Amino acid sequence: MPTKAVDLYLQMEKSGVEPDAITCASVLPACGDLSALLLGRRIHEYLERRNLRPNLLLENSLIDMYARCGCLEDAKRVFDRMKFRDVASWTSLISAYGMTGKGCNAVALFTEMLNSGQIPDSIAFVAILSACSHSGLLDEGKIYFKQMTNDYRITPRIEHFACMVDLLGRAGRVDEAYNFIKEMPIEPNERVWGTLLSACRVYSNMDIGLLAADSLLQLAPEQSGYYVLLSNIYAKAGRWKEVTEIRSVMKRRKIRKTPGISNVELNNQVHTFLAGDTFHPQSKEIYEELAVLVGKMKELGYVPETDSALHDVEEEDKEC
Incomplete structure (x- = not known):
C-alpha cells in the first residue's frame, strides 16, 4: 500500500534514521501513486545533498515519480542530467508524455531512443502504444505495433493488445476494435473487453457494447464498473427499462x-478522500466548501451530466 509506505518513511524521518538509496528508490513510486509531490521533491533534495546520485535506479524512480505527479519539466530535467540511460529511463519519460496527452513528444523521444542505439523492449512498446492511444495518433500506433512484431520479434502480450483496442476505440473505430479482439491469438481478458465497452459508451455502439458486456460479466461478475458502463450505454439510448433491470441485478x-478515491498532500501528510464518506475529521467543513464551489460553477454555466449515472445515486452526488 502506497500510503503505508509513505507513513513508514515519515516515521523513519521523525526517528532520525537516514534513508539510504534503496529506501528512497522504494518510497518514490509510492509518492507517485499518491501524487505526493512535496515529499517526492524533499527526497530528491535529500539525494542531492547526500550525493547519492548518479544512480540509475534512483534516477528512473525520480522520473517516474515526477511523471505521475504531472511535473514533466522536472522529469525531463532528471532525464537530461543522466550520464547513463537504460531502456527503463527512456520508457519512463515516454510514459510521462503519454500520460499527459503529449503523444507527439512521446513519438519524438521514442525515435530519439532508437537513434541512440537503445533497443526497445516489450514495456517500451506498451508506453509508446499507450501514448499514441491517449493522443489519437492512430496511424503511428498501428505502425509501432507492426514494428514491434516484425522488426523486433517481440510477441505481443495482453497489454499490447489492450493498447491497440484502446487506440482504435478512442478513434471511434469500434467495429475495427471488435474485429481486432476476435483475431487475437490469445484469450482477451477483462481489461481488453473493458476498454472496448468504454469505447462503446462514448460512441453509443449498443450492439458491440452488449457483446463486450456479456464477456465482461462472465469474467468479472462482481465488478460494479462494468454494470455502470452498460447502464450508461442504455441510458444514452433512452432505454430506461434496461437501466432499471441492471439496477435490480446489482441490488440482487x-x-x-x-x-472514487482522491489523495491530497498537505503539510507533509497525505489525505485520502472517498466519494460520499464522512470519515475525515473535517468532512463537515469540506462538504460545505464543496457546496459553495458547485454553486459558483453553476453560476458560470456548469451543467452536471447526471442522466447517465445510476438512478440509486443521489442527484447531489452525481453533480460532484
Missing part, C-alpha cells in the same frame, strides 16, 4: 458502485 447480487 449486492453489487455496489465503487466510489
